[in-house]
Amino acid sequence: MESDFLRVSDGTSGGEREKKKLRIYTCTLVSFRADESTFFMRDTGLICTKLLAMDVESKCIMPLPNHEGDLTERIIRTEMYNLKDPDWWRARKLDGLVLYSWGAPRFIKVARAVHKAGIPLYIHVDASSFDPWWEPSIPLAKRIPLFFRRMSIDWFRALHFSYADVISASLPFIEKSFRKRRFYGERIADKCVSWPCPVEELFRYDDTEKKRRVICVGRWDDAIQKRPHFLMRVLELVAQRCGDVEADIYGFIPEEMERWHAGLPEESRCRIRLCGFLDHSCLPSVYNDAQVLLVPSSFEGTCLAAAEALCCGCSLVVSNRPGKMDNPMWYTTLDSGAISREDTPESMADAVLEELERWLRGERNARDIAAAWQPFFHMGVNLNRILKIFEKVRLSDVSSK
Secondary structure, eight states: OOOGGGEEEOOOOSSSOOEEEOBEEEEESSOOOOOTTTGGGSHHHHHHHHHHHTTOBOOEEEESOOOTTOOGGGEEEEOHHHHTOHHHHHTTOOSEEEEEOTTOGGGHHHHHHHHHTTOOEEEEOOOSOOOOSOOTTSOHHHHHHHHHHHHHHHHHHHHHHHTOSEEEEOHHHIIIIIITSTTTHHHHHTTEEEOOOOBOTTOSOOOOOOEEEEEEESOTTOTTTTOHHHHHHHHHHHHHHOTTOEEEEESOOOHHHHHHHHTSOHHHHTTEEEEEOOOGGGHHHHHHHEEEEEEOOSOOSSOHHHHHHHHTTOEEEEOOOTTTSHHHHHTTTTTTEEEOSSSSHHHHHHHHHHHHHHHHTTOOOHHHHHHHHHHHHBHHHHHHHHHHHHHHHHHHHHHHO
């Protein structure tokens, strides 16, 4: 049976007022390729897919241009100036909008337009933290203008978030970057619900006996964020120090990584596998089979791979980079992983081996890890919370008119 908030009055007169489907669309302000295998497996695409499964009318709105592979029946592409126009939004007759805008000042006119159109607005924040205003590590001549620039960005970003009816982010982000930060404070934090990122329910622990295996999932052609050179050194050290550990690398494999792998000693090469790109629907079995997900990134927002792995009972080993990796570092709480003591390959290799020993000693439990983190990430409960808030906003607007 459907919950009452999944239906709204169509405004007809008479004793029996018919009900119609909710119309809740999603919107991302970057012109991604809206294909089945990537876009609709995460973020606004995944939320749109889940809403449709809940019998809510939904499409994803994005700026032009169109792309080859777009699922045109599930998206609306339009010029950016339309997205800044309240009348354009009003014509959509929506009961709510899920917006991925990152609170960016350059998108403030979009949030304002949705608000002026009277559409309940939900903004998701995919971030670990906002940059500090004062950077003692850089020269004073650069530090002062950077201070004023970041302060002004925060002011405009706070104005952007003020147009939202509900904001989702991770608990550490809500406390550190909203509640305790100037320009945000309680007025923004009180709009927040904890939902670091949406994860499909198919990511869950299925009681598979986990192997002594480390997995790495990422875009390994992104040298700045994902740090493939760092990863390669970590895995070399792990393989040298422990002769029974396996490691699988998933995602795009650049030529440099292939050359590195070919040059490894045979005893290491046979235990480190370059698995390449894997269809998203196949990832749960990969996570279920392994004990540890290694996250060597220089920075991450909410880190979808880490969230999916936790839901499947993996523990994490993450790089020690406060302010850049706050969310993945938080994910290691609840007996769910470890942070390297230093941000070096040697220290991370130590952390990997120590984490594997915790599994061996029975200090890690896949069922407990999955049970602890699924409520933070899974779509069903969290999306229902958002829908209920939309309904409260709608009823409040109706009663005030």
